[in-house]
Amino acid sequence: MHFRILRQHHYCVSSSVFNKFKGKDGKFEEILSRDAKGLLSLLEASQVRIHSEDILEEGLVFATHHLNFLAPTLEGPFKEQVNRALEQAHPGLSRIEACKYISFYGNDSSHNKEILELAILDLNYAQNLYRKELHDLSWWWNNIDLKSKLPYARDRVVEIYFWGLGVSFEPQNSLARLALAKFTLIIIVLDDTYDNYATIEEAETFTEVLQRWDINEIDRLPNYMKIFYKFIWNTYEELACEASKEGRSFVMPYIRETVKELSRAYNQELKWFMEMEMPTLEAYNSNAIITGTVFLCFAATLLGIKSASEQVFEWLKSRPKIANVCSMIGRLLDDKGSHEHEDRGWELLTAVTMYMKQHGATKQETLNKFSEMVEDLWKD
Structure with missing residues (x-):
């Protein structure tokens, strides 16, 4: 122990x-x-x-x-x-495990009453804080109303907030959880726009406009993309204000560049798919390190971690191995899961597809190989 x-x-x-x-x-x-x-x-x-x-x-x-x-x-x-x-x-998640253990400990005849009472008070305090954060996040999301304006985009605000709790559950890291949730919502809508809705011409224009990061460029976009672009712009500006209050404005330029980079990577995937071009596995994996979204998620979380200095972001810019590996593991598992549960009539462009074509492997052989690759990456 x-x-x-x-x-x-x-x-x-x-x-x-x-x-x-x-x-x-x-x-x-x-x-x-x-x-x-x-x-x-x-x-x-x-x-x-x-x-x-x-x-x-x-x-x-x-x-x-x-x-x-x-x-x-x-x-x-x-x-x-x-x-x-x-x-x-x-x-498991720390707060869920604490909740479960309180019931085990409370039923143990040898438990310490003061420790049990303190644990229950701590859990209740945390739950009240999480409820308030989720209320504020849900109000923010519903007020933006992307659900009706962009019906093709997934509505997963509660799931995303809960996922953020697994990343940072400590009460003092409220800004980290909310920033991660808001940028993850941007990631989801960005992914759905490129994957499921935009034409290749619209996606190319959107990518160009986003690279310029100028609200005056918005008129180049179709109406539904104007809505999304405003959502990205306003969310960024809102969190920039929060960062300024905390004396952490140095974080925002890195986040901005990471959002731009992610849009370029999604646009590349769309081009490969729409133009029926099969990239090499190496080219796909290089792009997948970006579409794994780890760098943006790391940056968003670290925005709200006061101990994360400017040097931490310089380290993140250097593409440390641990971040690359985390991103690849996430993307490989996502690609593997997409094929295990595939029910669409068209072929997905994933690392699984490319491995099958380049190595002449069956789907099951490829899925088994990917499980080995994920295990090797964990060990690495």
Whole structure:
């Protein structure tokens, strides 16, 4: 438990502390297999392992195997806690896990009343804050009324806000959550415009206008694109004001350039598709690092993180490996999911399509290969 808590709070403690649970044969002591609470703690500790920590990989297998065997014999809230841990390959969202654990802890006869009361007060405070943020975001979204003005665009405001909670749940990071939600809504409408609605000529014009970033250029656009362009412009200006109040105006130029870059990448994908041009897998992947949207999402979140200095954004501009890998993983999973659930009559332009054509692979062989690629990227 000490190891897990320190790791979760970003202290680089060594996993060698688990060697004391091993016997002379180098394997975990069999006597541990009867200690359900200890096994649960080992399972949870293994979830914060990093690449090449073999001892925690072994601990994960050991704890999972024996907890699956013991689970039917357990009783009460502890049984529920074990079953939940076994169902999850990775730790869940912090606030959801806290909510679940409060019920487990409260039903444990040995619980500390003061700690339980503090945990409940903290959870209630956070929930009230999240409700207010979601109310404000929903009011903002409904007031813009893109749902009726641009009916082709997806309406996913609650889902997007909830997703943002997984990125940054701390109460002090309210601006980070709201900025991420608003720019994610821009991403979704941008994606739907290029993917599902705009002609290639309209998309080309929109991309050109967006690169100029001049509201006076708006008359070059068709009416529905004027609505979208105003939405992007007004949202950016609104968040620029918030950034200025926080003394963080240095963030906005990077966000502006990232929005422009994303529009160029979406426009390139549209050209490939409409002109029936099959790019190389390398060209597609280079573009996909941008359409994975990680750079814009990172920047939007960091807008509201006060500790993220100007140097952090310079680092982000350098295209660090971790950001590239995150973007590629997201895009590969998205492409893989699109093909696994494909029900359209036309062929999607995705990395899956190109791998199949370039390697003569079947769809299932390609999907299996993509699963391996995602796993390798995680390890990398």
